[in-house]
Amino acid sequence: MKDWNIKTEGEFKYVETGGEGTPLVLLHGLMGALSNFEGIITHFQKTHNVVIPLLPIFDLPLRKLTVSGLVDYVDRFIDFKAFEQVHVLGNSLGGHIAQLYAMKRPDKVKSMTLTGSSGLFESAMGSSFPKRGNYEYIKKKAESVFYDPAVATKELVDEIFDIVNNRNKAIRIVATAKSAVRHNLGDKLHHIKTPTLLIWGQQDEVTPAWVGEKFHELISTSELHLVEKCGHAPMMERPEEFNKILGNFLERIEA
Numbered sequence: 001m002k003d004w005n006i007k008t009e010g011e012f013k014y015v016e017t018g019g020e021g022t023p024l025v026l027l028h029g030l031m032g033a034l035s036n037f038e039g040i041i042t043h044f045q046k047t048h049n050v051v052i053p054l055l056p057i058f059d060l061p062l063r064k065l066t067v068s069g070l071v072d073y074v075d076r077f078i079d080f081k082a083f084e085q086v087h088v089l090g091n092s093l094g095g096h097i098a099q100l101y102a103m104k105r106p107d108k109v110k111s112m113t114l115t116g117s118s119g120l121f122e123s124a125m126g127s128s129f130p131k132r133g134n135y136e137y138i139k140k141k142a143e144s145v146f147y148d149p150a151v152a153t154k155e156l157v158d159e160i161f162d163i164v165n166n167r168n169k170a171i172r173i174v175a176t177a178k179s180a181v182r183h184n185l186g187d188k189l190h191h192i193k194t195p196t197l198l199i200w201g202q203q204d205e206v207t208p209a210w211v212g213e214k215f216h217e218l219i220s221t222s223e224l225h226l227v228e229k230c231g232h233a234p235m236m237e238r239p240e241e242f243n244k245i246l247g248n249f250l251e252r253i254e255a
Contacts, residue, residue, distance in 0.1 A: 004034050004041070006054065012077050013054040017045035021254065022110050023083050024048040027074065028055060029092025029116075030173055030180075031160055036091065039239030040246070048087075048250075053077045055094070057176055058169055065172055066179040067093075071100040078108060087250060089113040091233060092206070096180055102194045111253045113197040113246060116207050116232040119185040120214055135161055146231040147203040189218035196222035197249045199242055201230035223249075 004015045015034060024044055026037050034041075037052060044050050055070055074097055078086060087110055090098035095117025102109045138161045143149035163169045196219050200212030209226055216224040225245050227234045235242045 010080065011056075011073075012080060013056075014077070015041075015050075015052045015054075017041060017048075017050040019045060019047065019049040021048055023081075023086045024050045024250070025074075025078065025083075025086045025088045026050065026052045027088065027090035027094030027097050028052065029090075029094050030057065030176055031163065032091065032094060033156070033159055035156070036233060036236055039243060040089070040235055043239070043243040043247070047247075051081070051083075051086075055097075057172055062172070062175065065175050067096055067100065067176070067183045068179075070097050070176075071104060074101050075105060078105075083108070085110040087111045087113070087253070089115070089246070090117060091115050091235065093118055093176065093180055095119060096183070096185070099185055099189070099192065100183075102192055103188065106192075106194060109194045111195045111197065111250065112192070113199065113249070114215060115199045115234050115242070116201060116204050117211075117215070118180050118207060119183075119189075120218075121207060121211050133165060138164055144205060144231075145233065146237055147201065147229050148231075148237060151231075151233075151237050186214075186218065189215065190220070192219050193221055195249075195253055197246065198222055198224040199234050199245055200224065200226050201232060201234050201237065202226050202228050203230060204232045206232040 006013055006015055041050050060069055085108055088098045095114040096119040098112050099119050102112050139157045142152040142157045142160055146152055198212050198215050200209055202209050212224055216222050227238050227241055230238045
């Protein structure tokens with residue numbers, strides 16, 4: 001993993017590549033790390049200002065640690081950066097936040113990309129962390145997120161293992177996951193009129209391919225791309241195909 005330069009300003013921690021044009025804001029998932037977006041950052045930093053706010057899942061006061069609290073945080077961040085418009089891209093929980101932000105601030109969102117997003121259905125780790133301390137169990141769980149288990153590197157498994165075994169962090173992960181499940185958007189998605197790109201792994205077991213199809217059905221301005229031999233994080237598992245689909249979409253939106 002490259003040592004991305006994390007900036008801290010006020011309440012915000014973020015990575016920003018600089019570059020021209022409409023910023024591309026990446027929203028990570030519940031267990032998301034910067035390394036999940038390495039392929040996107042490397043590919044798009046030449047053409048876009050790629051910006052990743054680090055979601056304060058481990059910093060917000062517990063009572064504010066909800067999906068809505070995280071949406072408010074992203075809203076404040078984009079205002080703080082004085083971005084007129086953004087392309088927003090979210091994986092997993094990050095996609096959930098992207099949808100709510102697009103509904104809250106449609107004027108700000110030039111396009112939205114969802115990949116393995118929650119908001120309709122997710123088969124998460126359940127409402128608690130079973131088997132804390134069991135490295136093999138966590139490793140299997142991490143591998144099951146991908147079509148190719150080798151994508152779950154030791155670095156990634158170690159990171160998840162550390163979170164699960166830190167009681168404070170584990171409580172926060174569970175609280176956020178429960179908030180996401182309660183915050184189902186099925187009856188609200190028809191309000192989204194933002195051009196939307198859906199990139200889904202055909203073998204996603206967390207948010208299965210039919211979830212991508214359902215998003216496509218409910219968001220009238222969306223297009224769906226299913227990626228073969230791919231699980232829950234297409235940008236990690238099929239970076240070249242992912243970046244090609246995303247690049248083509250952004251070109252059309254900007255034109």
